Amino acid sequence: MTARIGISLGDITGIGPEVTLKALALEAPADDTRYLLIGDAEHTRRLNAQLGLNLPLQADAGGDAPGRFCLCHPLPDALPAGLPAGAPAAARAAYAWVREGAERCQRRQLDALVTAPVSKEAIVRAGQPFVGQTEMLSQLAHAQRTAMMLLGHDDRGRWLRVALATTHLPIKRVSDHLTQAKIEQVIELAAEACRGLGLPRARVAVCGLNPHAGEGGEMGTEEQTIITPAVRAAQSRQLDVAGPLAADALFYHAFKGEFDAVVAMYHDQGLAPLKMIAFETGVNWTLGLPFIRTSPDHGTAYDIAGQGKANPSSMVAALRLARQLARNR
Numbered sequence: 001m002t003a004r005i006g007i008s009l010g011d012i013t014g015i016g017p018e019v020t021l022k023a024l025a026l027e028a029p030a031d032d033t034r035y036l037l038i039g040d041a042e043h044t045r046r047l048n049a050q051l052g053l054n055l056p057l058q059a060d061a062g063g064d065a066p067g068r069f070c071l072c073h074p075l076p077d078a079l080p081a082g083l084p085a086g087a088p089a090a091a092r093a094a095y096a097w098v099r100e101g102a103e104r105c106q107r108r109q110l111d112a113l114v115t116a117p118v119s120k121e122a123i124v125r126a127g128q129p130f131v132g133q134t135e136m137l138s139q140l141a142h143a144q145r146t147a148m149m150l151l152g153h154d155d156r157g158r159w160l161r162v163a164l165a166t167t168h169l170p171i172k173r174v175s176d177h178l179t180q181a182k183i184e185q186v187i188e189l190a191a192e193a194c195r196g197l198g199l200p201r202a203r204v205a206v207c208g209l210n211p212h213a214g215e216g217g218e219m220g221t222e223e224q225t226i227i228t229p230a231v232r233a234a235q236s237r238q239l240d241v242a243g244p245l246a247a248d249a250l251f252y253h254a255f256k257g258e259f260d261a262v263v264a265m266y267h268d269q270g271l272a273p274l275k276m277i278a279f280e281t282g283v284n285w286t287l288g289l290p291f292i293r294t295s296p297d298h299g300t301a302y303d304i305a306g307q308g309k310a311n312p313s314s315m316v317a318a319l320r321l322a323r324q325l326a327r328n329r
Contacts, residue, residue: 003031003327008116009044011122014299016116018310019310025053027319039073040079041073044071045057056068057071060072087122091125092126098133101113102293105291111329113292114294117299117300122300131168133295135168137293138289143289145185147165148163148167148287149190150164151274158255160254162262163262164265164266164267165264174209174266180230183226184234189288190287203242203260204242205258205259205262206263207244207262208227281314283296292326294319294322295318297314
């Protein structure tokens with residue numbers, strides 16, 4: 001059956017629509033996947049022409065109407081042209097488009113959702129409580145068991161796959177938000193992700209929180225009181241998991257292929273090494289949702305928006321992962 005993938009176009013004052021259209025132009029010959037672009041139709045058509053891509057965009061007629069590249073604008077009015085970066089109208093629209101995509105996935109009208117970048121700051125300034133798209137989608141789906149995984153590869157095909165025990169938190173609050181149950185959950189989701197990717201094994205390594213994984217309690221006790229019990233509990237359920245291990249050395253071994261996924265304790269612990277080797281090919285995958293959601297691993301890049309020079313590589317990777325997961329599911 002032909003896969004149906006929705007793409008919420010993100011903040012139109014950023015690069016989301018540009019990288020989406022460029023990625024679709026590159027990926028269109030790959031198969032017969034059908035795409036629903038959720039965003040401002042007038043802006044998208046105009047950008048399609050400006051970029052010289054000439055994708056055959058058409059209005060969404062619903063159901064099984066023909067056409068591989070359809071446009072859906074769920075808001076009553078088109079957005080004005082020439083909005084400044086981070087404009088409230090663009091931020092509110094981006095939020096609405098993500099919601100529309102999630103609701104269509106839940107109604108099984110779409111097999112996967114790919115979300116283009118939004119600005120947390122702009123959405124909050126526009127009056128909408130917002131932590132991030134991962135947290136928003138988890139809430140919309142009433143999903144209690146979710147985690148963020150970032151994955152990508154270097155130019156030699158060497159992968160890192162990193163799941164996060166905590167996401168968008170100040171460093172000083174990370175320890176207070178780590179629990180044995182949460183770490184166990186992320187270990188399980190990371191192992192499930194490996195199986196969902198069709199990997200021959202699902203060997204997961206778990207980072208310590210503190211330098212040198214706490215030095216036996218000399219530099220923190222979280223490894224002894226929280227992380228080690230979580231690892232042992234996962235091992236008791238026959239999961240192939242090791243840790244807690246010192247993060248500074250662990251990523252070297254994971255990059256060499258000794259582990260299939262890493263569970264990091266906080267955002268930058270996991271994302272700094274991931275972006276070091278896969279800055280242009282990194283993908284964000286929300287684990288544990290009742291539907292597939294991926295996104296490029298970059299932001300709105302307001303500084304280059306509208307200049308036609310945004311690199312679509314991460315969006316290409318997000319589309320490819322969404323297609324792969326939809327086929328496997």
